[in-house]
Amino acid sequence: MNKSQLIEALAKAEGLTIKKAEMVINTMFGSVEEALVRGDRVEIRGFGSFKVKDYDGYQGRNPKTGEIIDVGKKKLPFFKVGKELKERVDS
């Protein structure tokens, strides 16, 4: 399922116009994104939580040339699956 299919399904299920459903989906993911950019956590019960994880830098190698490279510190968004979703997917 991609974003436009999600928008269509939402419009149909809730009796909303496509424009309104699109606003809902864009606002939802937009607010999650903004929170993560601020470094905040996001917690959606039954679905999951998002947070930003800090990773230390390390020395790696270019697998093609074997050259040693420094991989800098980085921050990555991380999603932890919520209990309800976890159970539904595995049943």
Next chain:
Amino acid sequence: MTLTKADIVAEVYAQGLLTKAEAADAVERSLDLIKEALAAGEEVLVSGFGKWSVRAKTERRGRNPQTGDPLTLPPRRVVTFRPSRVLKARVQEEGSLASSAPAEEKPEPRPAGNGPDKSRVLRPGYF
């Protein structure tokens, strides 16, 4: 601070197109639709944000971490999330001015002898 479902509903309501009840229902329904798709084993791709997919794990031997007793973990299905390149880049540049970043990110021809650009590894084919 933690963003919760109530905050998301408030943001949707603040767009001015829906009543509070409609906004709450729509957010709840969106999450349900995503959960249903994943429960059916389907992938959910929100371009610019990320992709949830369902992965099958095979049966494996594990141990009870408390007693050390060996046990067999059954095969199971788990949800994984991969953030989009856009989301990763935005989280990375947290603290800097988001609006100025795209201009800086443009690849510039590097002078010879300066070594490879170690700052970014772009994997082709990933949205």
